[in-house]
Amino acid sequence: MFDLFKRKPADEPVDPRPWSERLKSGLALSRDKLAGTLAGVFSRRKLDDEALELIETALLTADVGVAATARLLEDVKDRYRRTGPDASPRAALRESILALVAPLESPLVVSAERPFVIMLAGVNGAGKTTSIGKLAKWLQQQRLSVLLAAGDTFRAAAREQLAVWGERNDVAVIRQEGGDAAAVMFDAVAAARARNIDVVLADTAGRLPTQMHLMDELAKVKRVLGKARAGAPDEALLVLDANTGQNALAQVKAFDAAIGLTGLILTKLDGSAKGGVVAAIAGQHPIPLKFIGVGERIDDLRPFNAADFVEALLPDVD
Numbered sequence: 541m542f543d544l545f546k547r548k549p550a551d552e553p554v555d556p557r558p559w560s561e562r563l564k565s566g567l568a569l570s571r572d573k574l575a576g577t578l579a580g581v582f583s584r585r586k587l588d589d590e591a592l593e594l595i596e597t598a599l600l601t602a603d604v605g606v607a608a609t610a611r612l613l614e615d616v617k618d619r620y621r622r623t624g625p626d627a628s629p630r631a632a633l634r635e636s637i638l639a640l641v642a643p644l645e646s647p648l649v650v651s652a653e654r655p656f657v658i659m660l661a662g663v664n665g666a667g668k669t670t671s672i673g674k675l676a677k678w679l680q681q682q683r684l685s686v687l688l689a690a691g692d693t694f695r696a697a698a699r700e701q702l703a704v705w706g707e708r709n710d711v712a713v714i715r716q717e718g719g720d721a722a723a724v725m726f727d728a729v730a731a732a733r734a735r736n737i738d739v740v741l742a743d744t745a746g747r748l749p750t751q752m753h754l755m756d757e758l759a760k761v762k763r764v765l766g767k768a769r770a771g772a773p774d775e776a777l778l779v780l781d782a783n784t785g786q787n788a789l790a791q792v793k794a795f796d797a798a799i800g801l802t803g804l805i806l807t808k809l810d811g812s813a814k815g816g817v818v819a820a821i822a823g824q825h826p827i828p829l830k831f832i833g834v835g836e837r838i839d840d841l842r843p844f845n846a847a848d849f850v851e852a853l854l855p856d857v858d
Contacts (some may be wrong), residue, residue, distance in 0.1 A: 567810075570853055580594070595835055605828045662778055672702065733769070758795075776800060778792060831844060
């Protein structure tokens with residue numbers, strides 16, 4: 541039996557600070573880690589061999605990765621050289637990182653297809669279900685109605701967690717105890733169509749990329765969504781935990797091969813000093829970064845803005 545679950549929303553406190561301030565606060569661990577090495581480089585405004593070595597160390601410790609770091613160093617040297625006597629190492633580094641990550645900026649656009657279907661995947665513990673709840677709130681702020689599909693049919697805790705987010709957002713949740721995840725997805729799309737719902741957020745069970753039978757199941761879920769509505773899912777998003785650092789690249793590659801990713805959500809940046817992984821992704825597997833999460837509140841998931849991100853990531857000049 542399928543369960544159409546809906547409760548009344550709970551009160552949700554709102555963070556009154558501007559997003560730029562909240563983003564800078566959320567990236568504090570990553571910025572502080574960079575500051576320990578870059579402070580001297582930025583203050584003396586000289587890009588010699590010693591300064592370049594310090595920049596290289598800072599980028600590697602922030603999980604930018606070897607390939608992206610080498611690319612950035614060459615670009616920084618070139619920008620600094622072209623700017624002339626008034627060149628600023630911080631400005632050169634900022635522009636280099638921005639040029640690398642800017643192509644990842646690609647806002648989520650809900651097309652005219654109804655219901656618009658967003659499928660979300662990820663490893664266990666990445667913050668997938670929480671991200672779905674926050675994404676539902678963001679979509680509602682865009683004046684779109686939302687329905688949640690609880691595709692983790694075997695973990696009761698996952699279904700209950702999604703139900704709580706449904707309560708907080710005052711949206712319906714289609715769920716089923718046991719059974720086939722793909723069947724839940726099919727039913728959710730049908731329910732959304734019957735109720736004139738704009739967007740279906742399809743949760744899936746967490747899985748490791750090495751669990752091939754579960755990756756095959758994920759591909760099946762995608763195929764069933766396509767049968768429920770031609771062309772679905774419209775978005776296939778991978779939720780990544782920023783704390784995984786360079787391991788995120790392997791996840792991106794594996795999930796992209798399984799379901800053809802259209803975008804990423806990077807969570808828990810506020811609890812990680814590995815914010816540089818955004819540059820690593822841009823350099824090696826540049827799939828659009830749709831959203832980033834920098835806190836626990838329901839509105840702490842926002843569209844990725846490359847310029848704001850880089851400015852918040854880099855320490856200031858003393």
